[in-house]
Amino acid sequence: MTTALTYPPRKLGPEQEALRAEVRDFLEKDYAAGGFQRGQEAMARYDIEFSKRLGAAGYLGVTWPKKYGGRELTFLDRFVIVEEVLAAGAPVGAHWVADRQSGPLLLKYGTEEQRERFLPPIVRGESYFCIGMSEPDSGSDLASARCSATRVDGGWRLNGTKLWTSLAHICHYMIALVRTSPVNPENRHEGFSQMIVDLHAPGVEVRPVYNLAGEHHFNQEVFTDYFVPDENVVGEIGQGWAQVMSELAYERSGPERILSTFQTLVELVRAVGDNPSEVEARAIGRLTAHLTTLRGMSVSVAGMLADGKMPVTEAALVKDLGTNYCKDVPETARLIRPPETGAGGNSGYEAMLAKATLLAPSLTIQGGTREILRGMIARGLGLR
Numbered sequence: 001m002t003t004a005l006t007y008p009p010r011k012l013g014p015e016q017e018a019l020r021a022e023v024r025d026f027l028e029k030d031y032a033a034g035g036f037q038r039g040q041e042a043m044a045r046y047d048i049e050f051s052k053r054l055g056a057a058g059y060l061g062v063t064w065p066k067k068y069g070g071r072e073l074t075f076l077d078r079f080v081i082v083e084e085v086l087a088a089g090a091p092v093g094a095h096w097v098a099d100r101q102s103g104p105l106l107l108k109y110g111t112e113e114q115r116e117r118f119l120p121p122i123v124r125g126e127s128y129f130c131i132g133m134s135e136p137d138s139g140s141d142l143a144s145a146r147c148s149a150t151r152v153d154g155g156w157r158l159n160g161t162k163l164w165t166s167l168a169h170i171c172h173y174m175i176a177l178v179r180t181s182p183v184n185p186e187n188r189h190e191g192f193s194q195m196i197v198d199l200h201a202p203g204v205e206v207r208p209v210y211n212l213a214g215e216h217h218f219n220q221e222v223f224t225d226y227f228v229p230d231e232n233v234v235g236e237i238g239q240g241w242a243q244v245m246s247e248l249a250y251e252r253s254g255p256e257r258i259l260s261t262f263q264t265l266v267e268l269v270r271a272v273g274d275n276p277s278e279v280e281a282r283a284i285g286r287l288t289a290h291l292t293t294l295r296g297m298s299v300s301v302a303g304m305l306a307d308g309k310m311p312v313t314e315a316a317l318v319k320d321l322g323t324n325y326c327k328d329v330p331e332t333a334r335l336i337r338p339p340e341t342g343a344g345g346n347s348g349y350e351a352m353l354a355k356a357t358l359l360a361p362s363l364t365i366q367g368g369t370r371e372i373l374r375g376m377i378a379r380g381l382g383l384r
Contacts, residue, residue, distance in 0.1 A: 055125025313380025
């Protein structure tokens with residue numbers, strides 16, 4: 001039996017638009033004062049001082065309870081804040097995972113002691129988390145993860161490796177998915193647990209992984225008899241898979257999945273100017289129409305989260321379509337406005353296009369490859 005996916009329209013209210021104006025004013029003033037440089041893929045770029053200023057302004061952990069430093073706003077309010085920050089091309093990588101994913105995970109599954117210890121520094125923009133899911137030789141098959149934790153007195157002894165970990169070299173903690181019991185061939189999803197790892201403690205080595213542009217964004221972490229105290233276990237032992245799946249709705253549906261190459265679109269419009277050719281006008285119109293549609297879907301998912309739902313399949317579809325769109329932006333731009341470096345071309349446009357071209361191949365891999373996502377979507381639709 002097939003199941004239809006629906007994205008109920010959600011309209012942002014006057015309170016969200018007022019918040020948008022407030023955030024936009026903050027960003028414009030911060031940029032004018034030299035507070036940050038605009039760029040592509042804001043989640044891969046970081047500025048610790050900017051993250052602290054964002055926290056001081058009250059724009060991190062906004063949906064969380066006030067007793068942890070949050071503002072108890074809605075997911076729609078958070079959507080507006082994130083959308084404005086990303087549209088401005090600001091560097092948000094330092095606090096990104098902690099604000100989007102790790103904090104909500106601790107709110108849902110963590111102990112009160114964990115919430116009191118970890119959430120307030122995240123809200124202040126002073127504490128950073130990374131995701132410990134991917135491993136060498138696992139590809140996108142997360143269930144094949146082999147990093148394991150063995151029970152010892154007072155905690156767990158962790159051994160293994162994680163890979164493709166964004167910005168682990170600047171983060172304080174990782175929430176790692178690890179095996180706490182042997183693989184069950186009948187159900188490979190059993191036996192996983194999640195643990196908070198202090199990346200600066202003995203027993204963990206963070207190694208850089210450089211991308212094609214020679215940039216250090218990814219990392220590999222090697223754990224050798226690393227000790228995890230019981231108080232750093234997140235949720236129930238053996239329930240890690242279900243917990244990870246709940247995270248993915250936060251990770252896959254936000255505006256970051258449709259705005260990763262937005263600065264290229266902005267610079268393309270500037271380069272084309274007020275008198276575009278018919279080809280240019282059609283191409284920009286198509287990109288804009290697709291962006292508008294995807295944004296509506298993303299807002300709808302934010303609304304579902306605000307209603308307490310966990311729209312994993314809907315989020316997966318937004319991620320799949322959104323990252324393909326982000327690849328389409330530089331490809332279309334290059335066709336209708338080829339780079340003219342050395343011949344008086346628009347340097348701002350060309351710089352953004354060059355960066356987006358290098359970035360684009362990775363977008364459909366981050367957060368799950370398109371093959372994995374489409375398998376999830378097919379299952380969610382009852383097609384397999």
